[in-house]
Amino acid sequence: MAETTRKTVILGGGLTGISAAIHLRRPWVLFEREAKLGGLAVSEERDGFHFDLTGHWLHLRDPAIKQLVAEVLPGEMASVQRRARIFSHGVTTLFPFQANLFGLPPEVIKECLLGVIEAKLRSAGTPPRNFEEYCLRHFGAGISRHFMIPYNEKLWGVHPRTITADWCSRFVPLPNLEQVVAGAVGADAGSMGYNVSFLYPNRGGIETLTRALGARIRGGEVHLRSSVESIDLHRREVVVGGQKVPYQAVVATMALPELLARISDLPDDIAGHASRLRCTTLRYLNVATRSPAAADWHWLYVPEKRLPFYRVGIYSNAVASMAPAGAASLYVELADRGPVSAATLSDVAQGLAEIGAIGSPGDIRFADAREIKYAYVVFDEHYQAATTAIFRFLESHAIYPRGRYGAWTYNAMEDCLLAGREVAATIENAPGSKTP
Numbered sequence: 001m002a003e004t005t006r007k008t009v010i011l012g013g014g015l016t017g018i019s020a021a022i023h024l025r026r027p028w029v030l031f032e033r034e035a036k037l038g039g040l041a042v043s044e045e046r047d048g049f050h051f052d053l054t055g056h057w058l059h060l061r062d063p064a065i066k067q068l069v070a071e072v073l074p075g076e077m078a079s080v081q082r083r084a085r086i087f088s089h090g091v092t093t094l095f096p097f098q099a100n101l102f103g104l105p106p107e108v109i110k111e112c113l114l115g116v117i118e119a120k121l122r123s124a125g126t127p128p129r130n131f132e133e134y135c136l137r138h139f140g141a142g143i144s145r146h147f148m149i150p151y152n153e154k155l156w157g158v159h160p161r162t163i164t165a166d167w168c169s170r171f172v173p174l175p176n177l178e179q180v181v182a183g184a185v186g187a188d189a190g191s192m193g194y195n196v197s198f199l200y201p202n203r204g205g206i207e208t209l210t211r212a213l214g215a216r217i218r219g220g221e222v223h224l225r226s227s228v229e230s231i232d233l234h235r236r237e238v239v240v241g242g243q244k245v246p247y248q249a250v251v252a253t254m255a256l257p258e259l260l261a262r263i264s265d266l267p268d269d270i271a272g273h274a275s276r277l278r279c280t281t282l283r284y285l286n287v288a289t290r291s292p293a294a295a296d297w298h299w300l301y302v303p304e305k306r307l308p309f310y311r312v313g314i315y316s317n318a319v320a321s322m323a324p325a326g327a328a329s330l331y332v333e334l335a336d337r338g339p340v341s342a343a344t345l346s347d348v349a350q351g352l353a354e355i356g357a358i359g360s361p362g363d364i365r366f367a368d369a370r371e372i373k374y375a376y377v378v379f380d381e382h383y384q385a386a387t388t389a390i391f392r393f394l395e396s397h398a399i400y401p402r403g404r405y406g407a408w409t410y411n412a413m414e415d416c417l418l419a420g421r422e423v424a425a426t427i428e429n430a431p432g433s434k435t436p
């Protein structure tokens with residue numbers, strides 16, 4: 001097969017695949033399993049209520065990606081100042097917990113402050129071995145006990161002592177002592193975190209952006225409802241719908257275990273690493289109400305174990321068109337990974353009233369359960385060795401794993417748009433790559 005007849009094959013049409021398609025100048029073909037592009041960045045509508053696959057708020061840092069978004073949706077993205085809150089010990093406080101203790105019961109504030117001071121006084125010592133140690137080191141015992149440990153256990157589905165802190169530098173704000181004290185006495189500790197403001201389409205949910213980006217794709221072939229069946233490394237072919245498609249390079253954005261399972265001639269050591277990749281599934285609810293939301297926040301973190309969810313968001317508080325007038329659309333991210341029972345739904349309804357999201361359980365018009373099979377990659381003790389070996393092996397066969405589940409990581413939509421741009425440049429600059 002002449003090299004020039006081989007194309008770049010993009011596996012998966014989420015934001016990473018879409019971005020790769022936008023940025024590649026060489027011939028490419030994209031295969032997407034579903035009937036539409038978007039992956040996790042899609043939306044659904046029921047009776048005038050709009051939902052994403054839980055909150056998908058867009059945080060942009062890169063100037064070129066900002067420009068791309070502005071070009072594809074000129075004037076159609078709302079810029080929203082974040083209203084994030086925490087519900088703990090029966091009160092609603094500002095985000096992040098560690099810099100906003102004001103309002104919590106005095107004995108909790110005292111325990112948290114003493115813990116921070118003790119942690120700051122302790123010498124740094126050896127690097128933390130896991131995320132629990134990281135929390136104790138940076139926030140002390142009180143903040144760890146009241147927020148960091150219980151919240152993260154609900155989010156990740158595993159105890160923080162079983163995961164490393166590799167993922168958290170960008171996502172977990174680290175206030176200094178002055179900011180912690182200011183936030184504990186009610187003085188302004190300043191806005192913190194990577195997501196102080198965000199962009200969101202004026203209409204239709206995040207899929208409006210995905211569609212606009214999809215419309216920007218030119219020059220290649222997009223095949224929907226096309227699931228990759230297998231990959232032959234030696235022939236450099238992917239098989240889709242029984243058809244063999246020769247490739248020069250592959251951009252692999254489908255979940256890494258799914259990709260590896262489709263490679264027939266995987267060496268034993270790589271298969272061993274593949275068997276140690278772990279990810280948690282997420283179950284969540286699309287909730288519609290008959291009355292306006294009872295709270296004004298966009299999303300709220302819920303660390304306490306007794307409540308069945310760890311985060312709740314109100315789409316229509318960010319952009320009113322997400323729900324009919326006089327109603328609200330919400331997402332509820334459940335701590336339990338099992339099937340959603342009638343008892344869970346009843347607990348959720350009570351819980352939503354308790355946290356002040358809705359006036360009473362009777363305000364709920366419908367609650368639809370959904371699942372994200374691959375939601376949170378687990379950064380356990382095998383993660384580094386497994387991903388390093390797997391990525392080196394794949395790239396030696398011109399397969400470039402990218403995106404949240406291709407690169408098996410924790411990231412956001414902008415990272416995926418950047419990864420698509422980066423991988424297009426990497427492939428075009430690879431040795432032996434020719435522009436036809």
Ligand SMILES: Cc1cc2nc3c(=O)[nH]c(=O)nc-3n(C[C@H](O)[C@H](O)[C@H](O)COP(=O)(O)OP(=O)(O)OC[C@H]3O[C@@H](n4cnc5c(N)ncnc54)[C@H](O)[C@@H]3O)c2cc1C
Pocket residue numbers: 011012013014015016017031032033034037038039040041053054055056057058059226227228229253254255258282372374375376402403404405406411412413414416
């Ligand atoms: C609960 C949750 C909340 C989030 N909230 C935010 C947020 O607020 N802000 C933010 O910026 N980011 C958020 N993210 C992250 C964001 O969703 C991801 O970073 C991004 O959408 C991932 O894009 P991707 O293209 O890498 O992967 P995906 O969207 O997973 O795309 C992979 C594609 O591969 C396809 N595929 C799978 N198997 C095959 C096959 N065999 N053949 C062909 N195609 C296949 C899939 O159908 C899918 O379309 C959130 C993620 C989660 C899980």
